[in-house]
Amino acid sequence: MSSWDINPVLTIEHLTMRFGGLVAVDDLSFNVGRGDITALIGPNGAGKTTVFNCLTGFYKPTEGRIVMNRLNGEHFLLERMPDFQISAHAKVARTFQNIRLFGGMTLLENLMVAQHNPLMVASGYTIGGIFGLTSFRKAEREAVERACYWLEKTGLVDRADAPAADLPYGDQRRLEIARAMCSGPELLCLDEPAAGLNPKESAELNALLQYIRKEHQTSILLIEHDMSVVMEISDHVVVLDYGEKISDGTAAAVKDDPKVIAAYLGVPDEEVDAVEEEVGI
Amino acid sequence: MEYFFQQLINGVTLGSIYGLIAIGYTMVYGIIGMINFAHGDIFMVGAFIALIFIVAFSITAAMPIALLVLALIGVLIVSMALTAAWGWTVERIAYRPLRGSFRLAPLITAIGASIALQNFVQISQGARNKPLQPLIPGGFSLSDGGADGSGFAVQLSYSQILIIVVTLALMIGFTLLINKTSLGRAQRACEQDRKMASLLGINVDRTISLTFVMGAALASVAGLMFLLYYGVIDFYIGFLAGVKAFTAAVLGGIGSLPGAMLGGLLIGLIETFWSGYFSVEYKDVAAFSILAIVLIFMPEGLLGKPEVEKV
Known part of the structure; x- marks a missing residue:
């Protein structure tokens, strides 16, 4: 029994997602350990993003269940929840492969939007806020502080009042992570956070993710193609191919799994040895 | 010159009413990309609700001024609340079930909702004009037209002041609400x-x-203002006012809040000046021609943001 099976933050059981005749995810089960950085990898089209979409309410899975176990002991069946509640109650946040910021709003506003729910409650659903309720002012101040904290952590604090669309690509990626963190998640799902980043930015990202995991009790599930990121920071790697799980274990164990190598090289299992000899691994 | 000032005052008053209605169009368009054609009729319903309460509580100009002001504020609040409920209901039954279907479907139900509201009011309230005695008579005389009476007398009535002040206050409040609150x-x-927002x-x-609720509340204010200003309403006022306000929203740049206010003001001014200097019959033609001309040269409207596509 591995460490992630003992007290998982997220349990995926027999998840299946079909689109007509196409089976995008087929009977997938795995655990995401609490406080771990878990990587979900696989060749293009393996169904990784589909798993994310099921997690965050974009798709309703055809079969299976997804259980979010919060720190306070509550359990949520994500496949049954409307998407806005997944963030608000189950505390799962995600980012996108193609960045989805609110481009016309400033950086600070982007981060404030993520704190909408606590602010609405504190402002008595806006009515109290209009009359300057002190609890609202306090909540608003705290929200700005939290936003500034994350802007500092992502190195964007100088541009807090610039429109998000004006940021360079790498900064937009970090802002998306900052925004996700502002919603106070217990599980952060990142879809290819290192895509398009240069090696320096990629190293900064690694440091940021490790900081989040260490200081904020936030578990991280990430999809990544950049193996340097995966191997360096992941505690646990799950490999998908054609919607099925082909390997599951520590980064080191997965790296040497012939099935994984076969999937990435695109050959059947039994030919792996021959190919490896050929290329000299 | 006096004549010009009088037209200016009238135009700003009319423009304020259009602006208040236009906000409802522009906000709904901004958020779900749909033209809520029933919005003009929500404005009409607001005017009727206000009239019903004014008549039911026999509010007249003969009341002491303090009581009259209080009564009107009461009517305003009640009619805003009830009209907002109408706006909410229309959204709930005519638009929400169609969210996620193709774009034209809610447009058709919007037209349906508009016809339904008109006919409902026509049947329940009767098709005849509903007059209201002026509640706020009098005003300032800015120019008496000279001693010999040869000049033009400029009047700024109290109801015009009320309309302009209330509109200004609402627009400022509304802009703050959109920009500053959660x-x-x-x-x-x-x-x-x-x-992404829902995630x-x-x-x-x-x-x-x-x-929808906010748009309807503002439209009901416009309805009450219309009632106080013109003193007569019928079940059909929502159509033309709605089309004008929609034009105003497009002229200012649909989706833009300051654009809707500016567009409303412009349409009001164009109409009044055209009917003041040229002919009353062609005032709508003038307003719509300006719209056409502006859209040819600025397709996104006066204050609208151009769509920039990243390649």
Whole structure:
């Protein structure tokens, strides 16, 4: 029994997602350990993003269940929840492969939007806020502080009042992570956070993710193609191919799994040895 | 010159009413990309609700001024609340079930909702004009037209002052609401990316409902102002006022809040000046021609943001 099976933050059981005749995810089960950085990898089209979409309410899975176990002991069946509640109650946040910021709003506003729910409650659903309720002012101040904290952590604090669309690509990626963190998640799902980043930015990202995991009790599930990121920071790697799980274990164990190598090289299992000899691994 | 000033005052008053209605169009368009054709009729319903309460509580100009002001504020609040409920209901039954279907479907139900509201009021209230005795008579005389009476007398009536002041206050309040509050931020977020907003925990359906509620509340204020200013309403006023306000929203740049206010003011001014200097019959032609000309040269409207596509 591995460490992630003992007290998982997220349990995926027999998840299946079909689109007509196409089976995008087929009977997938795995655990995401609490406080771990878990990587979900696989060749293009393996169904990784589909798993994310099921997690965050974009798709309703055809079969299976997804259980979010919060720190306070509550359990949520994500496949049954409307998407806005997944963030608000189950505390799962995600980012996108193609960045989805609110481009016309400033950086600070982007981060404030993520704190909408606590602010609405504190402002008595806006009515109290209009009359300057002190609890609202306090909540608003705290929200700005939290936003500034994350802007500092992502190195964007100088541009807090610039429109998000004006940021360079790498900064937009970090802002998306900052925004996700502002919603106070217990599980952060990142879809290819290192895509398009240069090696320096990629190293900064690694440091940021490790900081989040260490200081904020936030578990991280990430999809990544950049193996340097995966191997360096992941505690646990799950490999998908054609919607099925082909390997599951520590980064080191997965790296040497012939099935994984076969999937990435695109050959059947039994030919792996021959190919490896050929290329000299 | 005096004549010009009189037209200016009248135009700003009319423009204020258009502006208040236009906000409802522009906000709904901004957030769900749909033209809510029933909005003009919501304005009409607001005017009727106000009239019903004014008649039911026999509010007249003969009341002491303090009581009259209080009564009108009461009528305003009640009619805003009830009209907002109408706006919410229309959204709930005519638009929400069609969210996610193709774009033209809610447009058709909007026209349906508009016809339904008109006919409902026609049947329940009768088709005849409903007059109201002026509640706020009198005003300032800015120019008496000279001693010999040869000049033009410029009048600024109290009801015009009321309309302009209330509109100004509402627009300022509204701009603050959209720009400064969490609710406003959520609305702007939904405007840009509804799916992402909901992934951040924003209840998008509720935010959209609130947008309709706000638009309807503003339209009901416009309805009360229209009633006080013209003193006569019927079940059909929503159509033309709605089309004008929609034009105003497009002229200012649909989706832009200051644009709607500016557009409303412009349409009001164009109409009044045209009927003042040329002919009353062609005032609508003038207003719509200006719209056509502006859209040829500025397709996104006066204050609208051009769509920039990243390649």
